[in-house]
Amino acid sequence: MxxxxxxxxxxxxxxxxxxxxxxxxxxxxxxxxxxxxxxxxxxxxxxxxxxxxxxxxxxxxxxxxxxxxxxxxxxxxxxxxxxxxxxxxxxxxxxxxxxxxxxxxxxxxxxxxxxxxxxxxxxxxxxxxxxxxxxxxxxxxxxxxxxxxxxxxxxxxSPNPLGAAGLPAAGEGDAASAPHLLGPLPDVLGTDRDRVSGKRVLVVGSGHSATNTLLNLAALKREEPATEILWAIRRDSPQRSYGGGDQDELPERGALGQRLRRLVEAGRITLIRSAEVRALDVHQDALRVSFNAGHSETVNALAAATGxxxxxxxxxxxxxxxxxxxxxxxxxxxxxxxxxxxxxxxxxxxxxxxxxxxxxxxxxxxxxxxxxxxxxxxxxxxxxxxxxxxxAGDNAAPRELNLPATGVCAAE
Missing domain, CATH: 3.50.50.60 (FAD/NAD(P)-binding domain)
Structure with missing residues (x-):
């Protein structure tokens, strides 16, 4: 040794x-x-x-x-x-x-x-x-x-790119230094509040980073009603984002998914389904996000929660x-x-x-x-x-893990 x-x-x-x-x-x-x-x-x-x-x-x-x-x-x-x-x-x-x-x-x-x-x-x-x-x-x-x-x-x-097929969207590199991109887990109720308060904000992603950001934006919207929240997912259904509910042995995670579902159903968050980001175009005070099928949205801030x-x-x-x-x-x-x-x-x-x-x-x-x-x-x-x-020379088998049943952990 x-x-x-x-x-x-x-x-x-x-x-x-x-x-x-x-x-x-x-x-x-x-x-x-x-x-x-x-x-x-x-x-x-x-x-x-x-x-x-x-x-x-x-x-x-x-x-x-x-x-x-x-x-x-x-x-x-x-x-x-x-x-x-x-x-x-x-x-x-x-x-x-x-x-x-x-x-x-x-x-x-x-x-x-x-x-x-x-x-x-x-x-x-x-x-x-x-x-x-x-x-x-x-x-x-x-x-x-x-x-x-x-x-x-x-x-x-090393975050994943916004674009589909694992590749950056057109213009994503140019937009990286723009103030519109918030990162994967922005502190929208704290240090990043001024960047999103009363603004039109897009969250891209279907995992737990996206869920946390969306729920925090919804909390901000209760204080700043002018804040507009858009949520884009690549799938045609948000069901996996809503998680396992009361079947999840991590109760807080199950509860978060259900809170997100209620906000979407109440119209507090606008869901954009089957949305693949194809291009980003930076303007002086806004960002144009182009999706597949010719759909586009202009927003003030974007959180790329794509893993x-x-x-x-x-x-x-x-x-x-x-x-x-x-x-x-x-x-x-x-x-x-x-x-x-x-x-x-x-x-x-x-x-x-x-x-x-x-x-x-x-x-x-x-x-x-x-x-x-x-x-x-x-x-x-x-x-x-x-x-x-x-x-250390001891190749004993690993012990059993005591892990909770955690529902779905899926990649965007």
């Missing part, structure tokens, strides 16, 4: 810090590289959103064992945390713990990963060599060697085995395919499912799911528990 080099974990979000905690319990030395300036930096971008999963599904067991001896106050298990509460009440105390605080480098953005001193076309020269990680920190290029790498960097920085995809650029020099459709590890893809599974029907899986031809490299957490939106934190925690055990 290589004891000279650390196990590098990319990302100090919930799964990345859980990976570090499990590695420590196995006697391994983690080094966490986080692009942001604090733990859970990506989560802070949607800090105003409340999670569907209560704290009992949100705190990793190894992380709890690190926090329990400190002055940390565990939250009520049945409470639903917001993203900000997840960061402030869990991730930041965890990152400040004695065990982890010297093992995290903030502001360190990984730009590439390779192995040894040769590119991936050279088999023998790379075999048994440590990984080589390039990262930028305060304008300085870091070169770090690692015995293994766990990429838990997530997908927040995310993994950024695989930093992994170009690694030998990966990814499913060509889902872009998840090939053995994981059929277990998480959103056409077949909801979040709660994904079975427990670990290192043997997540392994790649590049021995010692693993993608974990949301990024491991590729384009599938069926990820739950509890699943990510089991992934990194199993990976840490594998790296």
């Amino acid at each position: 290589d004891t000279t080099h650390p196990v590098v974990v990319i990302g100090a979000g919930p799964v990345g810090l859980a990976a570090a905690a499990h590695l420590l319990e196995r006697g391994l030395q983690p080094l966490v590289l986080e692009a942001g300036d604090h733990a859970g930096a990506a989560v802070s971008h949607w800090g105003h959103i409340r999670l569907f999963s209560p704290w009992q599904y949100t705190i990793d067991a190894a992380c709890r064992r690190l926090l329990d001896p400190t002055d940390w106050q565990p939250p009520r298990p049945t409470e639903l945390p917001s993203g900000d509460q997840l960061v402030q009440n869990y991730l930041e105390p965890l990152a400040r713990s004695t065990a982890l605080r010297e093992r995290i480098r903030f502001g360190a953005r990984v730009t590439g990963i390779s192995r040894g001193s040769r590119d991936k076309t050279h088999t023998s020269a790379r075999q048994g060599q440590p990984f080589l990680i390039h990262a930028l920190q305060q304008g300085r290029c870091l070169e770090i060697q690692a015995r293994a790498v766990i990429d838990a960097s997530g997908t927040w920085d 995310f995809r993994p950024d695989l650029g930093i992994l170009r020099e690694l030998r990966l085995d990814l499913d060509p459709a889902v872009e998840a590890p090939v053995r994981l893809a059929p277990l998480i395919d959103p056409q077949l599974h909801s979040c709660g029907t994904v079975p427990a899986h670990g290192a043997e499912v997540l392994a790649h031809p590049e021995e010692g490299f693993f993608i974990a957490g949301m990024k491991s799911y590729g384009r599938a939106p069926t990820f739950l934190l509890a699943t990510g925690y089991e992934q990194v528990r199993s990976i840490a055990a594998h790296l």
Whole structure:
């Protein structure tokens, strides 16, 4: 076993810090590289959103064992945390713990990963060599060697395009810098309020990001009646967006779908069905959105809640085995395919499912799911528990997951 080099974990979000905690319990030395300036930096971008999963599904067991001896106050298990509460009440105390605080480098953005001193076309020269990680920190290029790498960097920085067929709509690149685009989860009741209050706002997407934004816009409309809300979906029916109702064991998520249904039926939200965005045309104070069949709408603001995809650029020099459709590890893809599974029907899986031809490299957490939106934190925690055990030489089967029945988690 290589004891000279650390196990590098990319990302100090919930799964990345859980990976570090499990590695420590196995006697391994983690080094966490986080692009942001604090733990859970990506989560802070949607800090105003409340999670569907209560704290009992949100705190990793190894992380709890690190926090329990400190002055940390565990939250009520049945409470639903917001993203900000997840960061402030869990991730930041965890990152400040004695065990982890010297093992995290903030502001360190990984730009590439390779192995040894040769590119991936050279088999023998790379075999048994440590990984080589390039990262930028305060304008300085870091070169770090690692015995293994766990990429838990997530997908927040890599949203899907607005256009149909997985491609950007015409003019989408030009509109990216325009003030009309709000991002996938705008804080319409807080920091983004002035951008949407009393305006004509379009939300594109049928997943839970869209639902949250639509409900928050409806709350704003009660205070600012001039606010007009349009909702465009690619399907001909919104039923999957309305979810499982009282059959969903995450009650808050089931309730959100039913609230959305009532708002649409009451005419508070205008639903545009079978709408594929074909083009964006920026005007001085508005954005013209052209759909298929010649239909178009002119709006003041647009929230593109069309999901995310993994950024695989930093992994170009690694030998990966990814499913060509889902872009998840090939053995994981059929277990998480959103056409077949909801979040709660994904079975427990670990290192043997997540392994790649590049021995010692693993993608974990949301990024491991590729384009599938069926990820739950509890699943990510089991992934990194199993990976840490594998790296320590213990290949015991993963434990069973206690996941709620979560209805439909479908891709837009």
